[in-house]
Amino acid sequence: MSASLQQIRHAAWQAFEAAGLPTTRDEDWKYTDLSRMQALLGDQWWQLPAADAAVDAASFAIPGLDAYRLLFVNGHFDAAASNLPAAIRVTSLATLIQDEPAKAMELIANQPDALLNSSIVAANSALATDGACICVPENTKLDKPLYILYVNSGGTTHLRTGIDIGKQASVEVIEHFAGSDVSTGVTTAVTAIRLRDGAHIEHSRLQMEAAKQCHLGRVEVNQQRDSSYTLHATELGGIISRADVVSRLQEPGASCNLNGLFVATNRQHMDHHTRIDHNAPHCISRENYRAVLDGRSHGVFNGKIVVAKGAVKTDSAQQNANLLLSPHAEIDTKPELEIYNDDVKCAHGVTVGQLDKNQLFYLKSRGLSGDEAKQMLTFAFADEILARMGNQSVRRFVEKEAFAKLPNITDLEEMLG
Amino acid sequence: MSEVKQERKPEEFAGREYQAGFITDIESDTLPPGLNEDVVRHISAKKNEPEWLLNWRLEAFRHWQTMTEPHWPNVSYTPTDYQSISYYSAPKSQADGPKSLDEVDPKLLETYAKLGIPLREQEFLAGVAVDAVFDSVSVATTFKGKLKDVGVIFCPISEAVRDYPELVQQYLGTVVPTGDNFFAALNSAVFTDGSFVFIPKGVRCPMELSTYFRINALNTGQFERTLIIAEEGSYVSYLEGCTAPQRDENQLHAAVVELVALDDAQIKYSTVQNWYPGDEDGLGGIYNFVTKRADCRGARSKVSWTQVETGSAITWKYPSCVLRGDDSVGEFYSVALTKMHQQADTGTKMIHIGKNTRSTIVSKGIAAGFGNQSYRGLVKIGKSAEGARNYTQCDSLLIGDKCGAHTFPYVEVKNPTATMEHEATTSKIGEEQLFYCKSRGISEEDAVNMIVNGFCKDVFNELPMEFAVEANRLMEVSLEGAVG
Numbered sequence: 090m091s092a093s094l095q096q097i098r099h100a101a102w103q104a105f106e107a108a109g110l111p112t113t114r115d116e117d118w119k120y121t122d123l124s125r126m127q128a129l130l131g132d133q134w135w136q137l138p139a140a141d142a143a144v145d146a147a148s149f150a151i152p153g154l155d156a157y158r159l160l161f162v163n164g165h166f167d168a169a170a171s172n173l174p175a176a177i178r179v180t181s182l183a184t185l186i187q188d189e190p191a192k193a194m195e196l197i198a199n200q201p202d203a204l205l206n207s208s209i210v211a212a213n214s215a216l217a218t219d220g221a222c223i224c225v226p227e228n229t230k231l232d233k234p235l236y237i238l239y240v241n242s243g244g245t246t247h248l249r250t251g252i253d254i255g256k257q258a259s260v261e262v263i264e265h266f267a268g269s270d271v272s273t274g275v276t277t278a279v280t281a282i283r284l285r286d287g288a289h290i291e292h293s294r295l296q297m298e299a300a301k302q303c304h305l306g307r308v309e310v311n312q313q314r315d316s317s318y319t320l321h322a323t324e325l326g327g328i329i330s331r332a333d334v335v336s337r338l339q340e341p342g343a344s345c346n347l348n349g350l351f352v353a354t355n356r357q358h359m360d361h362h363t364r365i366d367h368n369a370p371h372c373i374s375r376e377n378y379r380a381v382l383d384g385r386s387h388g389v390f391n392g393k394i395v396v397a398k399g400a401v402k403t404d405s406a407q408q409n410a411n412l413l414l415s416p417h418a419e420i421d422t423k424p425e426l427e428i429y430n431d432d433v434k435c436a437h438g439v440t441v442g443q444l445d446k447n448q449l450f451y452l453k454s455r456g457l458s459g460d461e462a463k464q465m466l467t468f469a470f471a472d473e474i475l476a477r478m479g480n481q482s483v484r485r486f487v488e489k490e491a492f493a494k495l496p497n498i499t500d501l502e503e504m505l506g
Numbered sequence: 507m508s509e510v511k512q513e514r515k516p517e518e519f520a521g522r523e524y525q526a527g528f529i530t531d532i533e534s535d536t537l538p539p540g541l542n543e544d545v546v547r548h549i550s551a552k553k554n555e556p557e558w559l560l561n562w563r564l565e566a567f568r569h570w571q572t573m574t575e576p577h578w579p580n581v582s583y584t585p586t587d588y589q590s591i592s593y594y595s596a597p598k599s600q601a602d603g604p605k606s607l608d609e610v611d612p613k614l615l616e617t618y619a620k621l622g623i624p625l626r627e628q629e630f631l632a633g634v635a636v637d638a639v640f641d642s643v644s645v646a647t648t649f650k651g652k653l654k655d656v657g658v659i660f661c662p663i664s665e666a667v668r669d670y671p672e673l674v675q676q677y678l679g680t681v682v683p684t685g686d687n688f689f690a691a692l693n694s695a696v697f698t699d700g701s702f703v704f705i706p707k708g709v710r711c712p713m714e715l716s717t718y719f720r721i722n723a724l725n726t727g728q729f730e731r732t733l734i735i736a737e738e739g740s741y742v743s744y745l746e747g748c749t750a751p752q753r754d755e756n757q758l759h760a761a762v763v764e765l766v767a768l769d770d771a772q773i774k775y776s777t778v779q780n781w782y783p784g785d786e787d788g789l790g791g792i793y794n795f796v797t798k799r800a801d802c803r804g805a806r807s808k809v810s811w812t813q814v815e816t817g818s819a820i821t822w823k824y825p826s827c828v829l830r831g832d833d834s835v836g837e838f839y840s841v842a843l844t845k846m847h848q849q850a851d852t853g854t855k856m857i858h859i860g861k862n863t864r865s866t867i868v869s870k871g872i873a874a875g876f877g878n879q880s881y882r883g884l885v886k887i888g889k890s891a892e893g894a895r896n897y898t899q900c901d902s903l904l905i906g907d908k909c910g911a912h913t914f915p916y917v918e919v920k921n922p923t924a925t926m927e928h929e930a931t932t933s934k935i936g937e938e939q940l941f942y943c944k945s946r947g948i949s950e951e952d953a954v955n956m957i958v959n960g961f962c963k964d965v966f967n968e969l970p971m972e973f974a975v976e977a978n979r980l981m982e983v984s985l986e987g988a989v990g
């Protein structure tokens with residue numbers, strides 16, 4: 090490890106120690122109480138060991154997905170079980186730190202200030218053991234998606250992924266977090282993505298941690314001219330999870346498209362914070378997030394769009410819809426606009442509600458049972474987000490996993506037809 | 507629009523000179539600047555207040571001393587030195603106790619005349635009872651007799667403390683507790699006067715009640731306290747309007763307004779706020795940090811806030827409704843205009859507690875020049891609020907590329923039977939709309955006025971007649987020079 094990387098890590102650790110975990114007095118963490126996580130896991134949450142039990146990683150993989158695969162087990166790259174593309178450079182972070190520390194630095198710390206601004210990211214910067222490092226050269230289009238599967242058997246893992254996409258290059262990346270239910274811990278996962286001129290990425294992020302795992306994730310995207318970023322974020326697992334997505338549209342013509350779905354049941358707590366910075370003229374952003382909340386679950390959505398002074402002709406739309414299925418579920422949502430410019434078109438909307446009685450009645454009048462009608466409407470509500478996925482294998486997989494969580498959804502196969 | 511933008515000159519955003527900028531020269535009985543327990547005792551003694559109120563004030567003051575000034579809103583300003591404010595100032599002629607308008611200091615009457623709202627004219631023509639607050643002590647109350655016939659009490663709160671102590675004691679501070687927030691605590695400790703309204707059971711108040719606030723003597727912070735109680739089945743419409751003389755030093759205005767609506771009662775509270783906004787460099791101007799809250803205690807009660815905010819250097823307030831009673835209704839209609847260096851962080855809170863409670867929020871923000879404004883609102887639907895319903899719409903209109911418009915809506919829902927919708931848009935004046943008007947021979951300035959008035963119409967429609975006219979005129983005056 091080079092001295093400078095060590096220094097960064099050291100500084101990050103000090104920043105984390107100084108700041109500690111955010112509390113609900115921080116505006117950004119108003120609705121997510123990490124003291125609950127600390128109560129569950131103890132003060133040493135950041136270094137819990139994984140269970141000894143062997144993990145059958147293959148059992149977690151998305152069936153029928155034709156992709157290059159990177160497998161990480163308990164925070165370490167498993168080269169034997171991985172299948173890397175020849176056309177582009179894909180390595181694990183641990184290898185890169187050994188071989189090319191300068192390059193590792195660039196991939197990880199390309200936004201050092203931003204990466205230190207949250208104490209969780211600071212902890213991740215200090216402690217990240219491994220992750221994927223992906224460099225897509227100019228004018229390259231990868232023939233198959235890159236499937237990154239992170240499996241843990243509990244315990245705390247710190248993952249750091251860096252993706253650098255060259256000019257006019259294009260790639261699909263699927264990040265999938267899964268785990269077995271043997272012990273508890275935290276996954277912190279930071280993904281930094283850089284899109285150069287005209288680059289494109291389709292990024293699926295599937296958070297399907299084991300039931301008792303906590304997940305603290307962050308995606309940082311920096312976009313150059315005419316690049317486009319599409320995110321499909323799905324949150325299904327974990328007991329307490331938080332995902333921050335920050336996209337910076339730095340040069341004209343960049344566009345970003347964020348889609349998110351979270352399905353929470355029992356006592357799950359899911360928090361999604363997004364921020365889109367329109368820093369340049371003629372950028373477009375679209376955001377669509379939906380939540381289905383059942384049991385005693387608690388959902389949080391915070392979508393912030395900031396349009397800077399010079400960012401004329403900004404076109405931005407944000408939509409957040411929430412479906413409450415249980416009298417004990419709670420949603421706290423806050424769509425924010427901060428606009429310092431008059432030549433913009435910005436809109437946002439939020440809805441919270443339950444299934445429409447008239448729609449239920451209509452379906453029942455067509456001979457469906459009450460449960461079936463509910464299933465169908467819930468499915469339709471959530472699938473509006475999943476239908477945006479380009480990759481059908483991923484979509485089918487997420488649909489199944491999502492609806493398996495909800496009660497009374499029995500005839501899913503039939504419904505998916 | 508690009509052509510329009512070139513024509514626009516930032517200097518022009520200053521709009522016209524503040525028309526109500528003049529200082530009336532009346533001897534004031536003013537306390538030296540500073541704040542301590544003695545000042546609180548002094549104010550209380552000056553007002554001949556009973557023991558319980560003094561204790562209440564002192565409790566608030568002690569609590570205030572433990573609090574720190576909040577800084578979370580999206581505004582920036584030089585902090586206020588609370589020891590440099592004089593907390594009491596009463597016009598000298600108060601001692602004589604004017605019994606009718608004829609006895610009122612002619613200079614006061616002149617002041618009102620300059621504002622274009624002479625009391626007598628209103629008395630005769632508009633049929634509106636005016637409880638005018640000149641600085642801190644109410645000097646003239648009209649139509650008292652007529653209101654008394656139906657049992658309505660409309661008087662300065664200091665008078666109410668004397669004449670109806672049990673009513674005041676029962677309700678004061680029950681909606682906004684003394685320790686609610688920094689400014690409410692300060693207000694509770696040092697409030698000098700304000701209005702008190704009591705509408706008895708089943709009475710529909712025969713006229714619109716109106717208070718015109720004036721801030722006059724230099725360096726006097728204004729701490730108004732308003733308390734409105736509407737008993738079962740009653741109705742009242744209350745109007746509040748403000749202007750202030752021009753000066754350089756910032757003035758703090760930290761009022762508290764409490765509304766209580768019992769079963770089936772309705773309160774309509776309208777505000778037109780046009781305090782001195784500071785000069786074109788952002789110097790001076792009023793800090794308007796106000797706590798306004800309504801408690802819909804009774805079933806089927808309804809409170810409606812309507813505000814037109816064009817003045818003040820900084821406006822920071824959230825007229826709120828606590829919808830406690832089943833089937834109660836809260837409404838909030840707001841137009842906020844920030845130009846020059848004005849800042850506003852305003853919105854509302856709708857706290858749904860009762861069953862089938864409904865709330866509507868319509869907020870229209872217009873930012874021009876270097877103005878910055880934020881809508882910040884909370885819609886909270888509690889576990890018990892079965893069938894609650896909320897509709898929120900907040901639109902912002904931006905004029906010029908140096909202003910800002912922001913939206914921070916908080917939505918907290920704990921009941922699945924609740925339905926809530928929130929919509930917000932931000933845009934500039936449509937080029938097509940402008941072009942259409944211009945092609946019909948309407949000047950650009952008139953066209954902008956028309957479009958802005960159309961943009962605000964949903965809110966202006968909620969204002970009582972007299973105010974609607976005034977509001978339209980205010981918008982036109984305020985936007986003068988903002989375009990082309």
